[in-house]
Amino acid sequence: MLMLDGVDYDQQWLIDKARADEFYYGPLNKLALSSSSCKMLLDSPKTFYNVQKYGSEESSPALLMGRVIHVMILEPENFDDIFQVVDVASKNTKAFKEAQLENPKTCITRKDKEAGERMADAFNRNELALSYLSGSETEVPMIDNVGGFPFRGKADIQRGGEIIDLKTTTDLKAFRYSADKYGYDLQCYIYCNLFKTSYKDFTFIVLDKSSTDIGIYDVSEEFYKRGEAKFNRAISLYRDFFVRGEDLDSYTIQGTL
Secondary structure: OEOOOOOOOOOHHHHHHHHHHHHOOOOHHHHHHHHHHHHHHHHHHHHHHHHHHHHOOOHHHHHHHEEEEEEEHHOHHHHHHHHHOOOOOOOOOOOHHHHHHHOOOOEEEEEHHHHHHHHOOOHHHHHHHHHOOOEEEEEEEEEEEEEEEEEEEEEEEEEEEEEEEEEEEOOOHHHHHHHHHOOHHHHHHHHHHHOOOOHHHHEEEEOOOOOOOOOEEOHHHHHHHHHHHHHHHHHHHHHHHHOOOOOOOHHHHHHHH
């Protein structure tokens, strides 16, 4: 399979290697596009270029908390290998900052762990949400061509031909807006193509970090088509600036206020 570096790799070898986060979020980030890179392209091709060249910025507290919850629900047996719990209440303490420098694991506070446990407990108490884990596989990687370019993705939950994606939010009632704002429709389109499944078999399980309410949403054709339109715009930008070599300095956002 031809990747972005111009080298032809064995596809199954890539998929097997991608099971390890160190490879998936490390070298593979340079070899294949993803839903995240498409979102960056839509925000600004310059942002995409800078992240590819210099690396991403530190994870936001919301992203970190989402990762904690994901691990506690989907792969609790790996929690201690991924996170180091520092027995402090705040990340601003000297002890926490020293732990970050000294520990190769991702450091979280005692409060972060307790919040994650609260959400995992809410999930495990919800019979409908929990049923999606029955007969499933979690953290399933896939690498394939989408729209003529190599893409990577990891399904939170794969159950037969179904793909279930776990999301967190601070306001479940506003999730429809968040799904558009954060490009979840774009992710849905890419994952359906990567895993060769229909949008009718794609489901979001959404956990409200404030109330611990759980929402389960299927996907409409309109949602999928909206993701497809975003994908096509992102690929057009990638092709213009990173394949054809158009001058990034010429990229301009225009509009009327």
